[in-house]
Amino acid sequence: MSADVATAGPAAPAPELRDGYEVHQAALRRGLNVIQFPRQVMMATPPDGAGTAGGTQPQELSFAHGVPQTSTLSAVTYAQDKRMRRALLTNAGLPIPKGGAYSVGKGMEFAKRLIERIGYPVVVKPAIGDNTIETRTGLRDEDELASAIDYLRIPTTSRPTYTRAAFALTLLSEPEELDGRVMMPSSYRFLLEKHVSGEYLRFLVLGDEVCSVVHCPGGPWAGGERQHRDVTGETHTSLTDLARQAVRAVPGLAVAAVDIVTGDHTADAEAQDPRIVELSERPWLAIQAGVSARLSQDLGDAILRSHAAELDLGLGEQHDEVAVDLHMEGVTEPAKAIAAVAEAGRNNGLTGHVSVTDPVEGIADGVVQGRPDAIALLTENLLDARIDGGYRAALVEERGRPVERMDPLAVRD
Template sequence: MTANNYGNHPLLLLSRSTESANLEGASLSFGLSSRRFSRSMFTAVDDGGKSLSFYGAMSTLTSIVGNRACRDKAIAKSMMRFAGVPTAPALRMPHKGTKSAMRFVELHGWPVVVKPLNGQGGKGVTANITSEEELRLAIKGVDSPMGFLIEKHVGGEDYRFLVAGEEVIGVWRRDAANVMGDGRSSLDELIDSKNEIRGTNPHLATRPIKKDALVLNHLKRSGLTLEYVPSAGEKIYLRSAANLSSGGDNIEITDETHPSLKAIAVRAKQTLPSIELVGVDILLEDYTLPASDQEVNICELNSMPGISAHDFPMYGKPRTAAARYLEILAAGTGVSLKDTRKQSRFLLTSYGQFNENHFADHLASICNRAGVKLLDVEGTPDRYVADLEGEPFAMSAVHALSLAPSARVGRVEGSEVKPEA
């Protein structure tokens, strides 16, 4: 497979908060205005004043209870088991609970998985543990005063189902961090080359493969080091967990995924109270086969999933997941969306405290980098208004970056972008 090339996409200008800017870009393309209060938080407003607010990809329709239940892996597991959703046996372990973990192994057998109770992106997850020594090492890396989670390791490949409302709006298969040998380069060099490819993807650019202790320990278990030179075509895995934030790859497969598997993902999301967007991580054998023909296990639920991973997969056809998510939210709240537009005029109003005319220069520099035309700008010590023209996602990048000028430029309290009528 050949990795997707997204060219000089304006969201690459952001080193963080890509989810927020991606959703804001989709909002602007639907003709909504955007009031931005931080790099992560904005409110989209229609012409009638109805609004939707977002923190990252999480909307105002997600309750604190739903978010908390999803973030605590033990609670989420319990809710799924009560609802009859297929999930591997798991149990919360106490602090320093190695003996308790070994009793779990005696009951369920090897291999097992150890995870932190709270956490995202695969941080601290160790899969396919097959000995007490490996178990002790894994527990040491994730143990907390609240304990940790142990889970029976089950077979299958790792898939992420993105559920918005009652609909699966994206599915991708994830592959743990890996490199492909060329017969000449060491693993150390191949990782650097792979990270260059990831750097061209708006979602993966800030998620490089790290040469950390987990990678080194994984290689050690296979008798390898970073100096190893794989033969041409030899694929070397660098971690056991397949999360994108840990350097994994994602392959878009939504249209080919069997409907019965999508139905299970929706059922898993429905076990959580009052939450509108959930990433459902499922281990299964073949995404084209019905659930009844294979073993299916949900290993995790995520209350702040990466929508951008579906809009910008490393492999496979990119989707418009952010736009579909907004359509679902708008249908449920009465927010009015206009026909999408690829180019528009925008009025940017920034409030705060500005030094002389430096904010105008700051804005001009950002617009130049994002490919947005700065048609006019006027300002006072506490307010700037700029007339801009460009693509909605380029405008969202400009909006996010304009919030963080230097002390020399001034301070921004908040800002608003309005598309032309």
């Protein structure tokens, strides 16, 4: 019966959970034990490795939002600051659109002065924080520009597509009340760039290698996924070289997404005028998932393998069905949470059982088996308070065990 449900596949994770989810399922698929913490912090160890208690460190792969440990703290910090990133790319002699960063409070005049030189249309996005999100493109006049800036005055917590990485800089500028309205303070900054037209290409760079290129005709933002097309094999090497150089300009990124707008992805960069419009320390595999779930899954596995290779850690074969002992800590309202977990897992075809071990300290245990993606989705959602009822855990541990025949996932008293 497990074969029947397995073909159905789980629902998709939220786009901002996609990277962590893909690397997580890749780890389960290859038989690694996994420990997860909130905000997609994940460690994976080989099943024969020693436990974490006792002091001796097992070989351990670790990730935040699918970003491996080998991405340094200063590198991700640089990548999250678009003004810095522009300066680094410029100093490396790489082509970026004309632009500048200004404050939402007093920057309008400066922005208009810049536009006098570069002309409309322009693009506006937040100057600090996650990349590729909240991008307003094709702004053609002052009204549209003002409306884009006005949008950024909305507190980040009220903006539907705003995301914030766990390693982000602390935002010093917290929302404040102005004229009876809660807004981002006037010092909050936006980046203004000339809107470059052409083919919008998303490169995934792993180590020093481009492992995926997706053509996103409407841009990489939500809504256009169905038009996305994998063009990895047909992209001109001069363009993939450009993407690799862009990542090298921000030293210390183990993985990065680079967006380049150019005339024709099959032609030599020399013959056109490509511009690097984004560089993200998060892979944002939701783009590749728009092409196919399989592509996104394979790239998650590639990130896992690449990190394992850096640590000289051998990985096992992939399995489409796995079983894990599940251990959860810091579970809020444990009895209700466990019921919700069982239901969510069951709906995604998982088998096994879960129960509350210690209601006072919020500890629960169980056995879960089924498709690695379904298990990954279940616990990613639990840690991010996305299962029905909004319950959450502060730690989830999955330790591999032999697959056996079990009933659909249920609470065991």
